[in-house]
Amino acid sequence: MRRGGLLASGAAALLAGCGAPPKVAVAPPPPPPVVVIPPRPQPPLGASPTMVIPARLADGSRATVNSGISAAQALWNLRSAYNVAALNCTGDQGAPILAGYTEFQKKYARTLTATNKALDKEYRARFGAKAIREREAYQTQVYNFFALPPVVPSLCRAALELTGALQAVPAAQLESFAAASGLAGAEAPFRAFFDSYEQYQSDLAAWESQYGASFAAAEEAPRS
Template identity: 60%
Template structure:
């Protein structure tokens, strides 16, 4: 009886060994494919708005959130003269046919409000003389006036400025002589808005560029010179 059991045991062991050997010889399953590579889509590098130079210096923001420009915090007389200056820039630079009314309107503006403008000019001379002295006031006023003209002649903003100047020109034609002061702040705000909007968009561009470089790495880029007359504009 023991002999029979031994044969069965060895036979079973042989079967198990055979199965194990066959299992060892069986082909191994193929390894899983490697994970697909992660594709990083890099968005385009932000560009300055309206084709402005990347190195442009724009007027900073004051703590109260207003933009520190030549039109901030000025007297009523200076605001009116700045409006006149903006009108003059528009008459000289907005030359496309649709802006033709600006030049005619500017001539009408000077004639209709000649008395007011003369009085304002004398008042500003007096103010600058008080502030800077008899020897320096002309130079100081001319320096400031150059900043005003350059401010309103900023090339990237010119198309939007011409549209605003045309709207202002149409409005000011209805202002009778002697009542120009009442329109000054509205008119100046109208022609100044395109510049403030541009400066805001340029600040946003800088923020977007900083975020892009922080995520994707700074790339070398040529820096164009700042536009004349925009640096150091403060009042």
């Protein structure tokens, strides 16, 4: 009887040992990595995010109001750029630019008058009875181009350089100076700005592709 009891106790112990294993605690999965969203790219110099900049031509240059023009038109456009600077540049830069532009008008008066007449002739040959209207419309585009607000401070610096450079330019060479380097110098700040804006557009497209959805989701999430 005692032996039977021992056997029964042993069997019970064996059965107990063959039961379900003890539960092992499983660590929860780690949280997803936090996505750090860098700031959204912004337009250079506080420009509008919807600005349309001049397109590039096949040679990589940009199609601006100064592209493909005659030497006479180049001089007149340089005059327009100088005029915009004289009207808009202030502070320490303003006085020498205004004085330089005034001297420019006096020193090159005959050359500028001849250039103006040459342009009238060009427009009559191209547009006939519409010559005056076409020239005025184009000239408005030129002034608007050089008066682009974000770039005016840089235009002022270019106008200071122009003021100095004109000291060595005789009247007979003014038109060739404008066509060769003068107008390009006035336009250089604008081309640099357009390049910066193009880079902004590229950076913004990359940012939208990588972070746009996450940024939108974060913006739509309820605030606690």
